[in-house]
Amino acid sequence: MTKMAPELPIEVDSETGVWTTDALPMLYVPRHFFINNHVAVEEALGAEKYAEILYHAGYKSAWHWCEKEAELHGLEGVAVFEHYMMRLSQRGWGHFITEQIDLDAGTARVRLENSAFVYQLGKVGRKVEYMFTGWFAGAMDQILAARGSSLRTVAEQSQSAAEDGCEVGIFQVKPLTGAAR
Template sequence: MTQMAPELPIEVDAETGVWTTDALPMLYVPRHFFINNHLAVEEALGAETYAEILYHAGYKSAWHWCEKEAECHGISGVDVFEHYMKRFSQRGWGKFVTEAIDLEAGTCRVRLEHSAFVYQLGKVDRKIEYMFTGWFAGAMDQILAARGSDLRTLAEQVQSAAEEGCDVGIFITRPLTSHSQG
Protein backbone atom coordinates (compact mmCIF):
# COMPACT_ATOMS: atom_id res chain seq x y z
CA MET A 1 0.00 0.00 0.00
CA THR A 2 1.38 3.40 -0.98
CA GLN A 3 0.73 6.35 1.30
CA MET A 4 1.29 10.06 1.09
CA ALA A 5 4.17 11.30 3.26
CA PRO A 6 2.84 14.27 5.23
CA GLU A 7 6.19 14.48 7.06
CA LEU A 8 7.77 15.51 3.74
CA PRO A 9 5.93 18.65 2.74
CA ILE A 10 5.87 19.23 -1.01
CA GLU A 11 4.46 22.52 -2.15
CA VAL A 12 3.65 23.26 -5.78
CA ASP A 13 3.31 26.88 -6.83
CA ALA A 14 0.08 27.02 -8.86
CA GLU A 15 1.38 29.87 -11.02
CA THR A 16 4.95 28.73 -11.75
CA GLY A 17 4.73 24.96 -11.24
CA VAL A 18 7.85 25.11 -9.04
CA TRP A 19 7.99 22.33 -6.44
CA THR A 20 9.57 23.07 -3.05
CA THR A 21 10.47 20.93 -0.05
CA ASP A 22 12.20 22.36 3.02
CA ALA A 23 12.06 25.75 1.23
CA LEU A 24 14.29 24.37 -1.56
CA PRO A 25 13.20 24.29 -5.20
CA MET A 26 12.96 20.68 -6.35
CA LEU A 27 12.78 18.87 -9.67
CA TYR A 28 10.48 15.92 -10.06
CA VAL A 29 11.67 13.56 -12.79
CA PRO A 30 11.18 9.85 -13.49
CA ARG A 31 13.93 7.65 -12.03
CA HIS A 32 14.79 6.18 -15.43
CA PHE A 33 15.24 9.68 -16.89
CA PHE A 34 17.73 10.69 -14.19
CA ILE A 35 19.66 7.41 -14.29
CA ASN A 36 19.82 7.34 -18.10
CA ASN A 37 21.32 10.84 -18.03
CA HIS A 38 23.70 9.80 -15.26
CA LEU A 39 24.89 6.82 -17.31
CA ALA A 40 25.33 8.94 -20.44
CA VAL A 41 27.63 11.34 -18.59
CA GLU A 42 29.48 8.41 -17.00
CA GLU A 43 30.04 6.89 -20.44
CA ALA A 44 31.29 10.19 -21.88
CA LEU A 45 33.66 11.04 -19.00
CA GLY A 46 34.48 7.65 -17.54
CA ALA A 47 33.19 6.47 -14.17
CA GLU A 48 36.28 7.58 -12.23
CA THR A 49 36.27 11.15 -13.55
CA TYR A 50 32.51 11.47 -13.16
CA ALA A 51 32.68 10.12 -9.60
CA GLU A 52 35.29 12.73 -8.69
CA ILE A 53 33.20 15.57 -10.15
CA LEU A 54 30.09 14.34 -8.33
CA TYR A 55 32.02 13.94 -5.07
CA HIS A 56 33.05 17.60 -5.00
CA ALA A 57 29.67 18.91 -6.13
CA GLY A 58 27.84 16.66 -3.63
CA TYR A 59 30.19 17.67 -0.82
CA LYS A 60 29.51 21.36 -1.39
CA SER A 61 25.75 20.84 -1.64
CA ALA A 62 25.61 18.68 1.51
CA TRP A 63 27.58 21.25 3.49
CA HIS A 64 25.20 24.02 2.42
CA TRP A 65 22.05 21.94 3.05
CA CYS A 66 23.17 20.83 6.51
CA GLU A 67 24.17 24.36 7.47
CA LYS A 68 20.78 25.78 6.44
CA GLU A 69 18.72 22.94 7.94
CA ALA A 70 20.62 23.07 11.26
CA GLU A 71 19.89 26.78 11.47
CA CYS A 72 16.25 26.42 10.39
CA HIS A 73 15.42 23.60 12.81
CA GLY A 74 17.76 24.56 15.67
CA ILE A 75 19.55 21.21 15.54
CA SER A 76 23.22 20.25 15.73
CA GLY A 77 25.63 17.33 15.73
CA VAL A 78 24.32 13.86 15.03
CA ASP A 79 20.76 15.25 14.82
CA VAL A 80 21.74 17.15 11.65
CA PHE A 81 23.20 14.01 10.09
CA GLU A 82 20.12 11.95 10.97
CA HIS A 83 17.85 14.67 9.55
CA TYR A 84 19.89 14.56 6.34
CA MET A 85 19.61 10.76 6.10
CA LYS A 86 15.85 10.99 6.71
CA ARG A 87 15.41 13.51 3.91
CA PHE A 88 17.53 11.40 1.51
CA SER A 89 15.35 8.45 2.32
CA GLN A 90 12.17 10.41 1.66
CA ARG A 91 13.25 11.60 -1.77
CA GLY A 92 13.43 8.31 -3.63
CA TRP A 93 17.20 7.68 -3.66
CA GLY A 94 16.84 4.72 -1.30
CA LYS A 95 16.65 4.16 2.42
CA PHE A 96 19.74 5.45 4.26
CA VAL A 97 20.40 4.00 7.71
CA THR A 98 23.15 5.32 9.95
CA GLU A 99 24.71 2.19 11.42
CA ALA A 100 27.41 4.07 13.35
CA ILE A 101 28.53 7.66 13.77
CA ASP A 102 31.29 9.12 15.94
CA LEU A 103 31.81 12.83 15.52
CA GLU A 104 34.88 12.89 17.78
CA ALA A 105 36.57 10.30 15.57
CA GLY A 106 35.14 11.69 12.32
CA THR A 107 33.68 8.35 11.29
CA CYS A 108 30.35 7.00 10.20
CA ARG A 109 28.91 3.99 8.44
CA VAL A 110 25.73 4.25 6.40
CA ARG A 111 23.74 1.37 4.93
CA LEU A 112 21.74 1.94 1.76
CA GLU A 113 18.70 -0.24 1.17
CA HIS A 114 16.32 -0.01 -1.81
CA SER A 115 18.78 1.93 -3.97
CA ALA A 116 17.16 3.76 -6.89
CA PHE A 117 20.22 2.85 -8.97
CA VAL A 118 19.90 -0.87 -8.19
CA TYR A 119 16.15 -0.80 -8.80
CA GLN A 120 16.80 0.69 -12.24
CA LEU A 121 19.99 -1.16 -13.26
CA GLY A 122 19.89 -4.41 -11.30
CA LYS A 123 23.00 -6.51 -10.60
CA VAL A 124 25.77 -4.94 -12.68
CA ASP A 125 28.59 -6.18 -10.43
CA ARG A 126 30.06 -2.78 -9.58
CA LYS A 127 29.53 0.01 -7.10
CA ILE A 128 27.02 2.30 -8.81
CA GLU A 129 25.89 4.74 -6.10
CA TYR A 130 29.16 6.71 -6.00
CA MET A 131 27.28 9.98 -6.48
CA PHE A 132 26.32 9.84 -2.78
CA THR A 133 29.83 9.68 -1.31
CA GLY A 134 30.54 13.41 -1.31
CA TRP A 135 27.21 13.97 0.42
CA PHE A 136 28.35 12.02 3.49
CA ALA A 137 31.70 13.79 3.80
CA GLY A 138 30.12 17.21 3.20
CA ALA A 139 27.51 16.59 5.88
CA MET A 140 30.08 15.29 8.36
CA ASP A 141 32.48 18.16 7.72
CA GLN A 142 29.79 20.85 8.09
CA ILE A 143 28.68 19.31 11.38
CA LEU A 144 32.30 19.08 12.57
CA ALA A 145 33.01 22.70 11.56
CA ALA A 146 29.86 23.88 13.36
CA ARG A 147 31.24 22.20 16.51
CA GLY A 148 34.53 24.06 16.09
CA SER A 149 36.48 21.01 14.94
CA ASP A 150 39.22 21.25 12.29
CA LEU A 151 38.82 17.53 11.52
CA ARG A 152 37.78 16.81 7.92
CA THR A 153 36.65 13.55 6.39
CA LEU A 154 36.69 11.42 3.28
CA ALA A 155 33.79 9.16 2.29
CA GLU A 156 33.76 6.09 0.07
CA GLN A 157 31.36 3.42 -1.07
CA VAL A 158 32.69 0.04 0.00
CA GLN A 159 29.76 -2.13 -1.13
CA SER A 160 26.76 -1.95 -3.47
CA ALA A 161 23.65 -4.08 -3.72
CA ALA A 162 24.42 -4.04 -7.46
CA GLU A 163 27.39 -6.34 -6.73
CA GLU A 164 26.91 -10.10 -6.72
CA GLY A 165 26.41 -11.46 -3.22
CA CYS A 166 25.47 -8.09 -1.70
CA ASP A 167 22.02 -7.02 -0.58
CA VAL A 168 22.78 -3.44 0.53
CA GLY A 169 25.14 -0.59 -0.16
CA ILE A 170 27.66 0.48 2.49
CA PHE A 171 29.38 3.85 2.75
CA ILE A 172 32.05 4.77 5.27
CA THR A 173 33.41 8.13 6.25
CA ARG A 174 36.78 8.45 7.97
CA PRO A 175 39.12 11.31 8.84
CA LEU A 176 41.50 12.64 6.25
CA THR A 177 45.07 11.99 7.29
CA SER A 178 47.56 14.83 7.40
CA HIS A 179 49.28 13.15 4.40
CA SER A 180 46.10 13.17 2.29
CA GLN A 181 45.31 16.79 3.23
CA GLY A 182 48.64 18.06 1.87
Template sequence: MTQMAPELPIEVDAETGVWTTDALPMLYVPRHFFINNHLAVEEALGVDKYAEILYHAGYRSAWHWCEKEAELHGLQGEVVFEHYMTRLSQRGWGRFIVETLDLDAGTCRVRLEHSAFVYQLGQVGRKIEYMFTGWFAGAMDQILAARGSALRTLAEQTQSAAEEGCDVGRFVTRPLDTPRG
Protein backbone atom coordinates in the same frame (compact mmCIF):
# COMPACT_ATOMS: atom_id res chain seq x y z
CA MET B 1 0.11 0.07 0.13
CA THR B 2 1.62 3.42 -0.78
CA GLN B 3 1.14 6.30 1.65
CA MET B 4 1.65 10.03 1.38
CA ALA B 5 4.49 11.41 3.47
CA PRO B 6 3.05 14.43 5.31
CA GLU B 7 6.39 14.92 7.08
CA LEU B 8 7.88 15.80 3.69
CA PRO B 9 5.67 18.62 2.44
CA ILE B 10 5.79 19.41 -1.24
CA GLU B 11 4.48 22.82 -2.19
CA VAL B 12 3.70 23.63 -5.81
CA ASP B 13 3.50 27.27 -6.86
CA ALA B 14 0.29 27.55 -8.86
CA GLU B 15 1.69 30.34 -11.04
CA THR B 16 5.21 29.07 -11.79
CA GLY B 17 4.86 25.32 -11.24
CA VAL B 18 7.98 25.35 -9.02
CA TRP B 19 8.02 22.51 -6.49
CA THR B 20 9.48 23.32 -3.05
CA THR B 21 10.43 21.07 -0.12
CA ASP B 22 12.34 22.21 2.97
CA ALA B 23 12.34 25.73 1.46
CA LEU B 24 14.38 24.46 -1.50
CA PRO B 25 13.20 24.41 -5.12
CA MET B 26 12.98 20.81 -6.32
CA LEU B 27 12.82 18.99 -9.63
CA TYR B 28 10.53 16.02 -9.98
CA VAL B 29 11.70 13.63 -12.70
CA PRO B 30 11.18 9.92 -13.38
CA ARG B 31 13.95 7.69 -11.97
CA HIS B 32 14.75 6.24 -15.41
CA PHE B 33 15.24 9.75 -16.82
CA PHE B 34 17.76 10.69 -14.13
CA ILE B 35 19.66 7.40 -14.30
CA ASN B 36 19.77 7.38 -18.11
CA ASN B 37 21.34 10.85 -17.97
CA HIS B 38 23.72 9.68 -15.25
CA LEU B 39 24.84 6.73 -17.39
CA ALA B 40 25.32 8.94 -20.46
CA VAL B 41 27.66 11.26 -18.55
CA GLU B 42 29.43 8.27 -17.01
CA GLU B 43 30.01 6.85 -20.49
CA ALA B 44 31.25 10.18 -21.88
CA LEU B 45 33.64 11.01 -19.01
CA GLY B 46 34.48 7.60 -17.58
CA VAL B 47 33.41 6.37 -14.15
CA ASP B 48 36.45 7.68 -12.25
CA LYS B 49 36.26 11.23 -13.59
CA TYR B 50 32.49 11.41 -13.19
CA ALA B 51 32.73 10.02 -9.63
CA GLU B 52 35.29 12.71 -8.76
CA ILE B 53 33.07 15.49 -10.14
CA LEU B 54 30.01 14.15 -8.33
CA TYR B 55 31.94 13.78 -5.08
CA HIS B 56 32.89 17.46 -4.98
CA ALA B 57 29.47 18.69 -6.12
CA GLY B 58 27.70 16.41 -3.64
CA TYR B 59 30.04 17.50 -0.85
CA ARG B 60 29.23 21.19 -1.40
CA SER B 61 25.51 20.49 -1.68
CA ALA B 62 25.39 18.40 1.50
CA TRP B 63 27.37 21.03 3.42
CA HIS B 64 24.96 23.75 2.29
CA TRP B 65 21.82 21.69 3.01
CA CYS B 66 22.98 20.65 6.49
CA GLU B 67 24.01 24.20 7.34
CA LYS B 68 20.63 25.64 6.28
CA GLU B 69 18.54 22.89 7.89
CA ALA B 70 20.50 23.06 11.16
CA GLU B 71 19.93 26.81 11.26
CA LEU B 72 16.25 26.57 10.32
CA HIS B 73 15.38 23.85 12.84
CA GLY B 74 17.95 24.63 15.56
CA LEU B 75 19.66 21.27 15.12
CA GLN B 76 23.20 20.31 16.18
CA GLY B 77 25.62 17.41 15.95
CA GLU B 78 24.41 13.89 15.26
CA VAL B 79 20.81 15.08 14.93
CA VAL B 80 21.76 17.05 11.79
CA PHE B 81 23.26 13.94 10.18
CA GLU B 82 20.25 11.79 11.12
CA HIS B 83 17.89 14.47 9.75
CA TYR B 84 19.85 14.53 6.48
CA MET B 85 19.68 10.74 6.12
CA THR B 86 15.94 10.84 6.82
CA ARG B 87 15.33 13.47 4.18
CA LEU B 88 17.46 11.63 1.60
CA SER B 89 15.48 8.49 2.35
CA GLN B 90 12.22 10.33 1.74
CA ARG B 91 13.27 11.55 -1.69
CA GLY B 92 13.48 8.27 -3.56
CA TRP B 93 17.26 7.68 -3.62
CA GLY B 94 16.94 4.70 -1.29
CA ARG B 95 16.74 4.16 2.43
CA PHE B 96 19.84 5.45 4.26
CA ILE B 97 20.40 3.91 7.70
CA VAL B 98 23.10 5.27 10.00
CA GLU B 99 24.79 2.23 11.53
CA THR B 100 27.53 4.11 13.38
CA LEU B 101 28.35 7.78 13.81
CA ASP B 102 31.25 9.16 15.83
CA LEU B 103 31.78 12.87 15.27
CA ASP B 104 34.82 13.00 17.58
CA ALA B 105 36.55 10.37 15.43
CA GLY B 106 35.13 11.69 12.12
CA THR B 107 33.71 8.30 11.23
CA CYS B 108 30.36 6.92 10.21
CA ARG B 109 28.96 3.89 8.50
CA VAL B 110 25.77 4.16 6.45
CA ARG B 111 23.79 1.28 4.98
CA LEU B 112 21.77 1.84 1.82
CA GLU B 113 18.70 -0.29 1.19
CA HIS B 114 16.32 0.00 -1.76
CA SER B 115 18.80 1.92 -3.93
CA ALA B 116 17.20 3.76 -6.85
CA PHE B 117 20.24 2.82 -8.93
CA VAL B 118 19.91 -0.89 -8.16
CA TYR B 119 16.15 -0.80 -8.76
CA GLN B 120 16.77 0.72 -12.18
CA LEU B 121 19.94 -1.11 -13.26
CA GLY B 122 19.88 -4.37 -11.31
CA GLN B 123 22.99 -6.42 -10.55
CA VAL B 124 25.70 -5.00 -12.76
CA GLY B 125 28.72 -6.30 -10.83
CA ARG B 126 30.11 -2.98 -9.60
CA LYS B 127 29.52 -0.17 -7.12
CA ILE B 128 27.03 2.16 -8.79
CA GLU B 129 25.95 4.57 -6.03
CA TYR B 130 29.23 6.51 -5.93
CA MET B 131 27.17 9.66 -6.50
CA PHE B 132 26.29 9.60 -2.78
CA THR B 133 29.81 9.49 -1.30
CA GLY B 134 30.44 13.22 -1.27
CA TRP B 135 27.12 13.69 0.51
CA PHE B 136 28.36 11.86 3.61
CA ALA B 137 31.67 13.71 3.84
CA GLY B 138 30.01 17.08 3.17
CA ALA B 139 27.41 16.48 5.88
CA MET B 140 30.03 15.25 8.36
CA ASP B 141 32.37 18.15 7.67
CA GLN B 142 29.65 20.79 7.99
CA ILE B 143 28.61 19.34 11.34
CA LEU B 144 32.24 19.16 12.47
CA ALA B 145 32.88 22.77 11.42
CA ALA B 146 29.75 23.92 13.27
CA ARG B 147 31.18 22.25 16.40
CA GLY B 148 34.45 24.15 15.94
CA SER B 149 36.40 21.06 14.86
CA ALA B 150 39.13 21.31 12.21
CA LEU B 151 38.76 17.58 11.45
CA ARG B 152 37.69 16.84 7.87
CA THR B 153 36.60 13.54 6.37
CA LEU B 154 36.69 11.43 3.26
CA ALA B 155 33.84 9.11 2.29
CA GLU B 156 33.83 6.01 0.13
CA GLN B 157 31.41 3.35 -0.99
CA THR B 158 32.57 -0.04 0.25
CA GLN B 159 29.87 -2.19 -1.33
CA SER B 160 26.76 -2.03 -3.50
CA ALA B 161 23.68 -4.22 -3.80
CA ALA B 162 24.51 -4.16 -7.52
CA GLU B 163 27.54 -6.38 -6.78
CA GLU B 164 27.37 -10.17 -6.65
CA GLY B 165 26.64 -11.44 -3.15
CA CYS B 166 25.65 -8.07 -1.68
CA ASP B 167 22.14 -7.14 -0.65
CA VAL B 168 22.77 -3.56 0.53
CA GLY B 169 25.10 -0.68 -0.18
CA ARG B 170 27.59 0.53 2.44
CA PHE B 171 29.44 3.79 2.83
CA VAL B 172 32.03 4.89 5.38
CA THR B 173 33.73 8.11 6.30
CA ARG B 174 37.09 8.48 7.97
CA PRO B 175 39.37 11.42 8.74
CA LEU B 176 41.28 12.67 5.70
CA ASP B 177 44.66 11.65 7.14
CA THR B 178 43.60 8.07 8.01
CA PRO B 179 44.63 5.23 5.70
CA ARG B 180 41.93 2.95 4.27
CA GLY B 181 41.03 0.17 6.65
Protein backbone atom coordinates in the same frame (compact mmCIF):
# COMPACT_ATOMS: atom_id res chain seq x y z
CA MET C 1 3.64 -3.06 -1.51
CA THR C 2 1.85 -0.57 0.72
CA LYS C 3 1.58 2.96 -0.64
CA MET C 4 1.80 6.09 1.49
CA ALA C 5 1.83 9.84 1.03
CA PRO C 6 5.22 11.60 1.07
CA GLU C 7 6.50 12.22 4.60
CA LEU C 8 8.28 15.43 3.71
CA PRO C 9 6.74 18.85 3.26
CA ILE C 10 6.23 19.76 -0.39
CA GLU C 11 5.00 23.15 -1.53
CA VAL C 12 4.45 24.08 -5.18
CA ASP C 13 4.39 27.72 -6.24
CA SER C 14 1.17 28.13 -8.23
CA GLU C 15 2.71 30.80 -10.47
CA THR C 16 6.16 29.35 -11.19
CA GLY C 17 5.64 25.62 -10.62
CA VAL C 18 8.75 25.53 -8.39
CA TRP C 19 8.65 22.72 -5.84
CA THR C 20 10.02 23.53 -2.37
CA THR C 21 10.83 21.32 0.60
CA ASP C 22 12.03 22.89 3.85
CA ALA C 23 12.61 26.23 2.07
CA LEU C 24 14.91 24.71 -0.58
CA PRO C 25 13.87 24.49 -4.26
CA MET C 26 13.57 20.93 -5.54
CA LEU C 27 13.17 19.09 -8.85
CA TYR C 28 10.77 16.20 -9.29
CA VAL C 29 11.80 13.90 -12.14
CA PRO C 30 11.16 10.25 -13.02
CA ARG C 31 13.87 7.88 -11.74
CA HIS C 32 14.57 6.45 -15.20
CA PHE C 33 15.07 9.96 -16.60
CA PHE C 34 17.64 10.87 -13.97
CA ILE C 35 19.51 7.57 -14.09
CA ASN C 36 19.54 7.40 -17.90
CA ASN C 37 21.16 10.86 -17.92
CA HIS C 38 23.59 9.75 -15.20
CA VAL C 39 24.60 6.67 -17.20
CA ALA C 40 25.05 8.72 -20.40
CA VAL C 41 27.47 11.09 -18.65
CA GLU C 42 29.28 8.15 -17.05
CA GLU C 43 29.73 6.54 -20.48
CA ALA C 44 31.06 9.81 -21.94
CA LEU C 45 33.49 10.64 -19.12
CA GLY C 46 34.25 7.24 -17.64
CA ALA C 47 33.02 6.12 -14.23
CA GLU C 48 36.17 7.17 -12.35
CA LYS C 49 36.22 10.75 -13.66
CA TYR C 50 32.46 11.14 -13.24
CA ALA C 51 32.67 9.82 -9.67
CA GLU C 52 35.36 12.40 -8.87
CA ILE C 53 33.25 15.25 -10.28
CA LEU C 54 30.14 14.09 -8.43
CA TYR C 55 32.05 13.65 -5.18
CA HIS C 56 33.03 17.33 -5.07
CA ALA C 57 29.64 18.60 -6.27
CA GLY C 58 27.82 16.33 -3.81
CA TYR C 59 30.09 17.37 -0.95
CA LYS C 60 29.36 21.05 -1.58
CA SER C 61 25.62 20.43 -1.94
CA ALA C 62 25.39 18.33 1.23
CA TRP C 63 27.27 20.99 3.21
CA HIS C 64 24.84 23.67 1.97
CA TRP C 65 21.77 21.51 2.60
CA CYS C 66 22.84 20.56 6.14
CA GLU C 67 23.68 24.15 6.98
CA LYS C 68 20.26 25.39 5.81
CA GLU C 69 18.32 22.54 7.42
CA ALA C 70 20.15 22.88 10.74
CA GLU C 71 19.27 26.56 10.80
CA LEU C 72 15.64 26.04 9.74
CA HIS C 73 14.90 23.23 12.21
CA GLY C 74 17.26 24.21 15.05
CA LEU C 75 19.26 21.00 14.68
CA GLU C 76 22.88 20.31 15.59
CA GLY C 77 25.34 17.45 15.74
CA VAL C 78 24.18 13.93 15.00
CA ALA C 79 20.58 15.18 14.64
CA VAL C 80 21.60 17.04 11.45
CA PHE C 81 23.15 13.88 9.96
CA GLU C 82 20.11 11.77 10.89
CA HIS C 83 17.75 14.40 9.44
CA TYR C 84 19.78 14.33 6.20
CA MET C 85 19.59 10.52 6.00
CA MET C 86 15.84 10.69 6.63
CA ARG C 87 15.26 13.30 3.91
CA LEU C 88 17.41 11.41 1.38
CA SER C 89 15.35 8.31 2.13
CA GLN C 90 12.07 10.20 1.85
CA ARG C 91 13.05 11.62 -1.54
CA GLY C 92 13.39 8.19 -3.13
CA TRP C 93 17.17 7.72 -3.44
CA GLY C 94 16.98 4.62 -1.25
CA HIS C 95 16.75 3.88 2.46
CA PHE C 96 19.79 5.31 4.26
CA ILE C 97 20.50 3.90 7.73
CA THR C 98 23.21 5.34 9.97
CA GLU C 99 24.80 2.25 11.51
CA GLN C 100 27.53 4.17 13.33
CA ILE C 101 28.47 7.82 13.81
CA ASP C 102 31.10 9.42 16.05
CA LEU C 103 31.54 13.15 15.57
CA ASP C 104 34.60 13.34 17.82
CA ALA C 105 36.36 10.71 15.70
CA GLY C 106 34.91 11.94 12.39
CA THR C 107 33.57 8.52 11.48
CA ALA C 108 30.30 7.12 10.23
CA ARG C 109 28.98 4.02 8.53
CA VAL C 110 25.85 4.26 6.40
CA ARG C 111 23.92 1.28 5.03
CA LEU C 112 21.87 1.80 1.87
CA GLU C 113 18.88 -0.42 1.17
CA ASN C 114 16.45 -0.12 -1.75
CA SER C 115 18.86 1.92 -3.87
CA ALA C 116 17.23 3.80 -6.76
CA PHE C 117 20.31 3.01 -8.85
CA VAL C 118 20.10 -0.72 -8.16
CA TYR C 119 16.35 -0.76 -8.84
CA GLN C 120 16.99 0.85 -12.22
CA LEU C 121 20.26 -0.84 -13.24
CA GLY C 122 20.05 -4.20 -11.46
CA LYS C 123 22.99 -6.47 -10.58
CA VAL C 124 25.73 -5.06 -12.79
CA GLY C 125 28.74 -6.32 -10.81
CA ARG C 126 30.08 -2.95 -9.67
CA LYS C 127 29.39 -0.07 -7.32
CA VAL C 128 26.79 2.20 -8.91
CA GLU C 129 25.90 4.62 -6.09
CA TYR C 130 29.17 6.58 -6.13
CA MET C 131 27.11 9.75 -6.58
CA PHE C 132 26.17 9.57 -2.89
CA THR C 133 29.71 9.31 -1.52
CA GLY C 134 30.54 13.02 -1.32
CA TRP C 135 27.21 13.65 0.35
CA PHE C 136 28.27 11.84 3.51
CA ALA C 137 31.61 13.65 3.87
CA GLY C 138 29.98 16.99 3.07
CA ALA C 139 27.31 16.43 5.71
CA MET C 140 29.85 15.28 8.30
CA ASP C 141 32.21 18.20 7.62
CA GLN C 142 29.43 20.80 7.85
CA ILE C 143 28.39 19.38 11.21
CA LEU C 144 32.01 19.32 12.41
CA ALA C 145 32.59 22.92 11.26
CA ALA C 146 29.41 24.06 13.03
CA ARG C 147 30.83 22.54 16.22
CA GLY C 148 34.08 24.44 15.74
CA SER C 149 36.10 21.38 14.74
CA SER C 150 38.83 21.62 12.10
CA LEU C 151 38.61 17.86 11.46
CA ARG C 152 37.64 17.02 7.87
CA THR C 153 36.59 13.70 6.41
CA VAL C 154 36.48 11.58 3.29
CA ALA C 155 33.82 9.03 2.36
CA GLU C 156 34.11 5.80 0.39
CA GLN C 157 31.66 3.19 -0.80
CA SER C 158 32.83 -0.27 0.23
CA GLN C 159 30.02 -2.29 -1.34
CA SER C 160 26.90 -1.97 -3.48
CA ALA C 161 23.79 -4.10 -3.80
CA ALA C 162 24.55 -4.00 -7.54
CA GLU C 163 27.57 -6.26 -6.85
CA ASP C 164 27.25 -10.03 -6.77
CA GLY C 165 26.88 -11.37 -3.24
CA CYS C 166 25.84 -8.01 -1.77
CA GLU C 167 22.34 -7.09 -0.70
CA VAL C 168 23.01 -3.54 0.54
CA GLY C 169 25.34 -0.64 -0.09
CA ILE C 170 27.85 0.40 2.58
CA PHE C 171 29.54 3.79 2.88
CA GLN C 172 32.31 4.67 5.35
CA VAL C 173 33.25 8.17 6.51
CA LYS C 174 36.68 8.61 8.08
CA PRO C 175 39.04 11.49 8.88
CA LEU C 176 41.31 12.82 6.17
CA THR C 177 44.93 11.97 6.82
CA GLY C 178 47.66 14.63 6.75
CA ALA C 179 48.68 13.79 3.17
CA ALA C 180 45.09 13.85 1.91
CA ARG C 181 44.27 17.22 3.45
